[in-house]
Amino acid sequence: MRLSSGRTVRLLSADRSVVESSRSAPFEARHVDYRSANLSEHVADAAAIVAPDRDRIGLLVAQKLAASGAADRILVRLNDPEYEAAFEDIDCELLDFGSVLHETVESSLGPPPA
Numbered sequence: 001m002r003l004s005s006g007r008t009v010r011l012l013s014a015d016r017s018v019v020e021s022s023r024s025a026p027f028e029a030r031h032v033d034y035r036s037a038n039l040s041e042h043v044a045d046a047a048a049i050v051a052p053d054r055d056r057i058g059l060l061v062a063q064k065l066a067a068s069g070a071a072d073r074i075l076v077r078l079n080d081p082e083y084e085a086a087f088e089d090i091d092c093e094l095l096d097f098g099s100v101l102h103e104t105v106e107s108s109l110g111p112p113p114a
Contacts, residue, residue: 010029015031030042039061043070055083059086062092074091074093075092076094077095
C-alpha cells in the first residue's frame with residue numbers, strides 16, 4: 001500500500017495467521033521471526049512503525065532497527081506507559097495508541113454538532 005505521501009506500507013508479523021488474513025489487504029504482509037530476521041531487509045521506506053501487541057517485542061524490534069540503521073525514523077506503539085523507560089536509550093518516538101486513535105476519530109468525525 002502507498003500512503004498519500006507516497007510511502008510504502010509493509011506489515012511484518014511473527015503470527016502466520018495475521019499474515020495470511022492480510023493477503024487481501026492493500027499492503028504487503030510478510031511473516032518474520034523478530035529474533036533472527038535481518039529487519040533492515042523489510043524496511044520499505046526511511047521510517048518504520050513498530051506496533052506489536054507486547055512491549056518487549058516492540059523493544060527488541062526497535063533495538064534491531066536502530067542498530068541496523070535501516071530506518072531514519074522509528075515510531076513505536078507503546079501499549080503500557082510503565083515500559084516507557086525501557087525505550088530511553090533507543091532513538092525512537094513512542095506513540096500512545098489511545099491518543100493516536102483518539103486523534104484519528106476526532107479528525108474523521110470533525111467538530112461536534114452545534
